[in-house]
Amino acid sequence: MTRTGAGTAWTRAGAYWFVSLRSRWRGFVATSVLTPLLYLAGIGFGIGTLVGPVERSGGATYAEFVAPGLLVAAAMQTAVSESTWPVMSAVRWSRQYHAQLATPLTVTDVLLGHAAAVTVRLAVATGGFWLATVALGLARLPWALLALPAAVLAGLAFAGPVMALSVRLTSDQPLTFVFRFVVVPLFLLGGVFAPVEEFPAPVQALVAVAPLWHGVELARAASLGPGAGATPAVLWGHVAVLVGYAAAGWAAAVVAYRRRLS
Amino acid sequence: MLARPLALVGRNVEVYARYRLVLASGAVEPLLYLAGIGLGVGALVGDVRTDAGSTVPYAVFVAPALLATVVMNGAVIDTTFAVLFRLRFARLYDSVLATPLGPADIARGELGWALVRGLLYAVSFLAVLAVAGLLRSAWAVLALPAALLVGWAFAGTGLAVVTWLRTWQDTQVVQTALLPVFLLSATFFPASTYPEQVRWLLWISPLHHATALLRGLCLGEVGDPVRLLGHAAVLAALGLAGLAVAERRFGRLLLT
Amino acid sequence: MTPPEAVVRARELVKRFRDRTAVAGIDLEVRAGESFGVLGPNGAGKSSTMRMIGCVSAPTAGALEVLGMDPRRDGPRIRARLGVVPQRDTLDEELTVRQNLTTYARYFGIGRREARRRAGDLLEFVQLADRADSLVEPLSGGMKRRLTIARALVNEPDLLLLDEPTTGLDPQARHALWERLYSLRERGVTLILTTHYMDEAEQLCDRIVVMDGGRIVAEGSPAALIARHSSREVLELRLPAEQRQSNGGLLHRVAHRVEELPDRVLLYVDDADVVAAELRRGGVRAAGILPRRATLEDVFLRLTGRSLDDS
Numbered sequence: 001m002t003r004t005g006a007g008t009a010w011t012r013a014g015a016y017w018f019v020s021l022r023s024r025w026r027g028f029v030a031t032s033v034l035t036p037l038l039y040l041a042g043i044g045f046g047i048g049t050l051v052g053p054v055e056r057s058g059g060a061t062y063a064e065f066v067a068p069g070l071l072v073a074a075a076m077q078t079a080v081s082e083s084t085w086p087v088m089s090a091v092r093w094s095r096q097y098h099a100q101l102a103t104p105l106t107v108t109d110v111l112l113g114h115a116a117a118v119t120v121r122l123a124v125a126t127g128g129f130w131l132a133t134v135a136l137g138l139a140r141l142p143w144a145l146l147a148l149p150a151a152v153l154a155g156l157a158f159a160g161p162v163m164a165l166s167v168r169l170t171s172d173q174p175l176t177f178v179f180r181f182v183v184v185p186l187f188l189l190g191g192v193f194a195p196v197e198e199f200p201a202p203v204q205a206l207v208a209v210a211p212l213w214h215g216v217e218l219a220r221a222a223s224l225g226p227g228a229g230a231t232p233a234v235l236w237g238h239v240a241v242l243v244g245y246a247a248a249g250w251a252a253a254v255v256a257y258r259r260r261l262s
Numbered sequence: 263m264l265a266r267p268l269a270l271v272g273r274n275v276e277v278y279a280r281y282r283l284v285l286a287s288g289a290v291e292p293l294l295y296l297a298g299i300g301l302g303v304g305a306l307v308g309d310v311r312t313d314a315g316s317t318v319p320y321a322v323f324v325a326p327a328l329l330a331t332v333v334m335n336g337a338v339i340d341t342t343f344a345v346l347f348r349l350r351f352a353r354l355y356d357s358v359l360a361t362p363l364g365p366a367d368i369a370r371g372e373l374g375w376a377l378v379r380g381l382l383y384a385v386s387f388l389a390v391l392a393v394a395g396l397l398r399s400a401w402a403v404l405a406l407p408a409a410l411l412v413g414w415a416f417a418g419t420g421l422a423v424v425t426w427l428r429t430w431q432d433t434q435v436v437q438t439a440l441l442p443v444f445l446l447s448a449t450f451f452p453a454s455t456y457p458e459q460v461r462w463l464l465w466i467s468p469l470h471h472a473t474a475l476l477r478g479l480c481l482g483e484v485g486d487p488v489r490l491l492g493h494a495a496v497l498a499a500l501g502l503a504g505l506a507v508a509e510r511r512f513g514r515l516l517l518t
Numbered sequence: 519m520t521p522p523e524a525v526v527r528a529r530e531l532v533k534r535f536r537d538r539t540a541v542a543g544i545d546l547e548v549r550a551g552e553s554f555g556v557l558g559p560n561g562a563g564k565s566s567t568m569r570m571i572g573c574v575s576a577p578t579a580g581a582l583e584v585l586g587m588d589p590r591r592d593g594p595r596i597r598a599r600l601g602v603v604p605q606r607d608t609l610d611e612e613l614t615v616r617q618n619l620t621t622y623a624r625y626f627g628i629g630r631r632e633a634r635r636r637a638g639d640l641l642e643f644v645q646l647a648d649r650a651d652s653l654v655e656p657l658s659g660g661m662k663r664r665l666t667i668a669r670a671l672v673n674e675p676d677l678l679l680l681d682e683p684t685t686g687l688d689p690q691a692r693h694a695l696w697e698r699l700y701s702l703r704e705r706g707v708t709l710i711l712t713t714h715y716m717d718e719a720e721q722l723c724d725r726i727v728v729m730d731g732g733r734i735v736a737e738g739s740p741a742a743l744i745a746r747h748s749s750r751e752v753l754e755l756r757l758p759a760e761q762r763q764s765n766g767g768l769l770h771r772v773a774h775r776v777e778e779l780p781d782r783v784l785l786y787v788d789d790a791d792v793v794a795a796e797l798r799r800g801g802v803r804a805a806g807i808l809p810r811r812a813t814l815e816d817v818f819l820r821l822t823g824r825s826l827d828d829s
Contacts, residue, residue, distance in 0.1 A: 024431055031438045042445035049455050050320075051306045062306070173284065180287055188298025198305040199297070266594075269624040276621060277612045357608035359574050361625035361673075362594040518535075518575050 009105050013113025016100065018120075032078055032125030036070040037132055043193065044070070044138075056195045057220065058229050067138045068147055068219035069192030071126055075155035076212050078125045080183055082118045083162035084175040090114075091167055097261055111257045115159070115250070122155040123148070139223040146222035150242075154215025157242045160249025164256040186212040211245045214238040266363045270371025271378065285379075289386040292332040296390070299450065300324050313453045314483035318398065325396045326476035327449035329387050329405070333380050333412045334469055338440065340376040341420030342433050348372075350428065355516055365512035373417050373505060380413030381406075391480070399482025408479055408494070412472040415497040418504025419468070425511035443469050471496045524583075525550050525677050525708045526571055531580035533566045540566035542732035543580065548710055550676075553703050555723030556712040557814060559826050563732040564712035565605060568681050571710065572602050585676060598626060601670035601707075605681040607662045609654045615665055616641065616650040619672055626673040633672075640668040644698060660691025667698060678702065680711040684718060696721060714826050716814035728818060735821045740814060747820045748812040749774050749786035753793055756806035757783050768800045777819060784819075786812070 021028060040063065048062035057065050090096040100110050130148050133139050139147065162178065169175070189203055190196065190212040196204050207213045218238050221230035278285050300321035307320040348354040355368050363371075388405055391397050397405075427433060446460075447469035453461060464470045475493040478484055526548040533541040541563040548554045556564045569575035570582060573589040573596050582589055584596050610618050616637050623633035641647040644664040649657065657665070663683065670678060683699075684692040699722055703709065713719055719726050720740045728736040728743070736743055744750075753773070762769070762783060769776050772793045773785035787793045790809030797804070818826050 027431055027434065031434055034438060035441060038441040038445060042441075043450060046445070046451045046455055047303060047307065050310060050451055051303075054306065173281075176284060177287070180291060184291055185294050188294045189302065193298060194302030194306055198302050203297075265627060266625070269621075269627070272624055273610070273613075273621045276617055277610075352611060353606075353608055354610060356604065357610070357622070357669075358625060360572060360597060360600065360602035360604070360670075361622065362598045362627070363625050364594060518569065 009109040010112035010116065013100050013105055013109050014116040014120075015113075016096065017114060017117035021121075028121070029124065029128060032074060032121075033128035033132070035077075036074040036129045039070050040067055040133070040136075040138075054195070056197065056229075057224055058227050060224050063136075064138045064224060065220070066193060067133045068223040069216050071130055071133070071147060071223075072151045072154050072212060072215040072219050073187050073190075073192050074129055075122055075126050075151040075215065076158050076183065076186065078122055079118065079155035079159040080162055080178065082121060083159045084166050084178060085172065087114070087163050087166035088169055088172055088175065091260065092170075101261060107258050107261050108254065110261070111163075111253060114163070115156075115253075118159050119152065119156065122152045122159075126151045126155070133223075140225045143221075143225045144223045147219040150215055150218035150222060153239075153242045153246065154211050154218075157211035157215070157245035157249060160246055160251075160253050162249075164249060164253040167253070167256050167260050182210070186210055191216045211242055214241045218242075264370075266367040267370035267374055270358065270363065270368060271374040274371075274375040275378075285382070288336070288379075289383055292328060292383065292387045293390055295328050295332065296321070296325060296387075296394075299328065300396075303450075310452065311454075312477070312481065312483065313448070314478070314481075314485065316481065316483060318481065321394075322396050322398060322481065323452075323477075324450055325391050326405070326480040327447075327473045329384065329391070329409060329480075330412055330469060330472035330476050331444070331449060332387060333384055333409050334416045334472065335440070336380055336383055337376050337413045337416035338420045338436065340379055341372060341417050342424045342427065342436050345372050345421065345424045346427050346430075346433060349424065349515070355512075359516055365516045366509040368516070369421055369505060369508040369512045373414075373421055373508075376417035376420070377410060377413050380417070381410060384409035384413070397480050399480065399484075401478075401482050401484055402480045405476055405479045408475050411494060411497045411501075412476070414501035415468055415472065415504075416501075418501035418508065420504070421508035422504040422511065425508060425515055443467055446470065447473055449473050468497065468500055523549050525585060526710065527581075527583040528567075528571075529581040531567070531570065531582055532578045533563070533570060533575065534578040539732055541570070544727075544729070544732075544734045546727055546734065546737075548708065550708055551706050552724045553699075553709045553722055554711070555719040555726035556710070556729055557714070557716065557719045557726050557818070557826075558712075558729035559714055559818075559824070561731075562729040564729055565681055567729070568679055568710070568712055572600060572679050573597050598673065599676045601673065601675035601678040603663075603666050603670045603678070603680040603683055605685070607666050609662060609665060609669070611654050614651050614653055615646055615657070618654060618665060619669055622669050623672045628673065636672055636674075640671055643671075643701075644668045645694075658691075660687050660694060663687060663691070663695060664698065667695070671702075675707070677708045677710065680709065682712055682714070684713070684715065692718075716818070716826060719814055726814075728814070728821065730818075730822045730824075736817065743814060743817050744812050748816040750788055750812055751786075751790040752810050752812050752816060753785040753787055753790045753797075754806075754808040754810065755783045755785065755797075755802075755804040756781065757802075757804045761803065765797075765800070765802050768797065768802065772796050775820075779825070782806075784816070786816070 044063040044066040051062040053059040054062060054065045097110050101107065126148060134141065134144060166175065186207065189199060190207050196207055196213060217230070218235060221235055304320035309317050310320050310323045311317050312323060358368060384406060423436060446463050447467045448464060449469065453464055471493040475490055478490045484490065524547050526546065528544060528546045530543045530545060531541055532543050544567065556567065558564050566575065570577050571584055573584065573593040576590060585599055587596050589596060610621065613621060619637035619640060620633040623636060628636070641650055644667060646661060646664055646668065649661065654662065684695055687695065699709065711722065723740065725739050727734045736747065738746065769783065769785060773787050775786040777784040785793060794807055794809055815826055
């Protein structure tokens with residue numbers, strides 16, 4: 001990391017991503033907070049009238065069950081959106097990375113800067129929704145506070161590997177496939193709307209490979225509190241998976257960025 | 263009348279012939295929704311009492327709504343994202359206008375293509391529903407033309423809307439705007455779930471008309487045919503109005 | 519009813535936009551089979567005129583007749599017989615080279631088999647047959663322009679409109695393009711082309727109009743225009759200001775006309791070498807002396823006081 005001038009280098013790289021956001025932050029907040037809220041209203045409360053207490057989660061109402069799922073799903077959506085086309089654009093079309101690299105910044109600074117920006121956006125996007133959820137009485141403090149870092153961690157577990165992928169692409173076709181074959185299936189089958197146990201075993205196995213379900217379980221446990229029946233050992237297992245994904249993913253990203261940009 | 267727009271449909275067919283995989287994979291999404299919502303949530307819900315009074319498993323109840331949603335999403339994305347790209351970034355239509363095609367032909371051609379894609383997805387989805395035993399009536403045969411009508415309604419609307427869009431951010435706004443439509447349409451739960459006072463809002467949601475029409479046909483709830491025809495008429499009119507607006511706006515945007 | 523020989527006829531044609539007037543009332547007539555040029559700097563109104571002739575822009579006022587028909591009423595029928603090479607390549611980047619031609623042919627209602635046949639012939643004509651199945655994006659600028667010309671010919675048009683066809687191309691590509699346009703002329707296709715390159719206008723056009731600020735300032739064949747508005751030859755002198763002052767009298771005596779530009783002085787003469795010798799005898803010390811033929815650039819300078827480039 002370089003240290004020259006005002007602030008450390010990567011914070012300056014990161015700051016760029018916020019300048020570009022300044023003009024459209026309202027749209028960003030609206031979509032990232034509004035979207036899960038709408039799902040919550042429509043599906044959480046709407047279907048909630050048809051569903052009784054969810055036994056697998058200690059008798060929580062359906063809305064209480066769905067809310068943490070939506071939280072982590074929103075984190076996944078934000079993380080993947082930020083790691084796909086913006087990264088490709090920064091490499092190939094608008095070439096922002098190249099602009100940053102023409103300064104004293106190194107490749108690591110550039111990546112760190114972008115990663116920091118993604119993290120902050122994750123926090124903002126999920127934080128807004130989570131505040132609303134708590135206000136609606138769907139999450140029980142103080143444990144519910146842990147749901148937010150769980151969601152951000154899950155988001156980072158996605159962002160790392162996806163950025164490593166996006167930086168190397170020449171065409172954006174694979175990005176469409178990432179959404180169609182990873183994000184959407186996980187969203188629908190990953191324990192957000194229904195316990196994953198309701199699905200056949202092969203589906204459960206596939207879902208367990210990706211970070212989403214682990215994040216959802218963590219957030220749900222935090223949100224519903226100790227009474228919901230999650231054991232600490234299992235929860236630490238989920239944490240381990242997310243940390244593993246994040247660590248491996250970001251390491252891969254460093255390698256991929258270095259290879260592509262230097 | 264149709265020959266000129268068909269040439270534009272032909273152009274899109276040639277382009278997507280090279281992206282067959284993308285096209286085919288689009289059919290997967292509705293199936294995932296069916297599995298996730300129909301199966302998964304269905305396991306929690308059990309049986310549902312529809313507005314027409316019959317009691318069916320949740321998956322049967324929700325499947326036609328998923329078909330309507332899928333057709334809606336497809337039509338809107340095709341006519342906003344893809345057309346926006348062609349209209350403002352690739353500037354494809356500039357070259358087309360130097361031929362006998364005019365702006366109205368271009369609008370109709372894009373609508374035609376959106377319908378072709380909608381047809382592909384509707385056919386594959388209905389086939390899966392049939393095989394999975396989620397269609398409960400012979401009337402479901404009419405679900406295919408009904409699905410086309412749904413596509414017509416939303417593609418027409420999408421084409422009109424795209425003439426006001428300018429950047430990619432704007433398309434995000436469209437996506438977000440679709441969500442409330444989603445909610446106010448009795449898709450995942452019956453209309454009786456809504457409190458009395460807001461139930462009238464259903465009538466202004468095109469997705470509700472689409473869902474109600476398809477649900478009636480797939481479940482065989484045709485006891486009140488006037489109602490179903492009314493839904494169909496609304497969808498037809500919506501598409502027609504959208505196309506008319508689109509034709510005029512394309513003219514204003516493309517000719518100087 | 520216009521005599522069939524006039525392919526385009528315009529009377530007091532005007533195009534006004536909200537904030538400016540692009541074409542301020544022009545008259546022109548293009549005859550069948552001729553190669554007609556519209557010369558002028560950027561912003562002169564050339565492209566707007568071409569768009570009106572191409573039936574994609576409605577005139578604000580005035581009369582316009584293309585191929586004997588009214589663009590306002592018969593737009594599609596006229597366009598069916600036009601070929602258009604626009605200023606910016608509008609090729610379909612999602613299709614291959616060959617598909618660009620076949621798809622375009624179908625917009626004209628040409629059948630599939632015939633479209634393929636014509637595409638093959640045209641690709642030969644513009645020498646792109648070996649790239650037929652490649653996508654458009656990797657082609658060079660010159661190749662893309664040749665493809666655009668091929669596309670403009672797919673409907674075997676009576677009238678070909680070219681808007682700045684060689685702008686942005688390197689000299690080799692320009693000459694390759696001129697070759698293609700020469701053969702089209704020989705086949706009898708009527709060409710209307712706009713350009714701000716006077717060598718292009720001189721080489722390719724039978725008749726030209728010079729446009730500036732939305733109006734036509736001169737009209738005729740290139741040779742006639744030069745003869746009318748300029749001398750036969752020009753002597754360009756790079757002369758510092760003091761020299762211009764001190765030698766002013768001599769300069770004005772030897773030349774029909776003297777034009778002072780910021781970086782040089784132009785002397786309009788009949789024989790540049792003779793005058794150059796006279797100046798040397800008269801003690802004029804110029805940093806650079808360039809004798810040359812008069813061109814349309816000089817005509818433009820004479821008519822508008824500006825050069826074609828720096829407008």
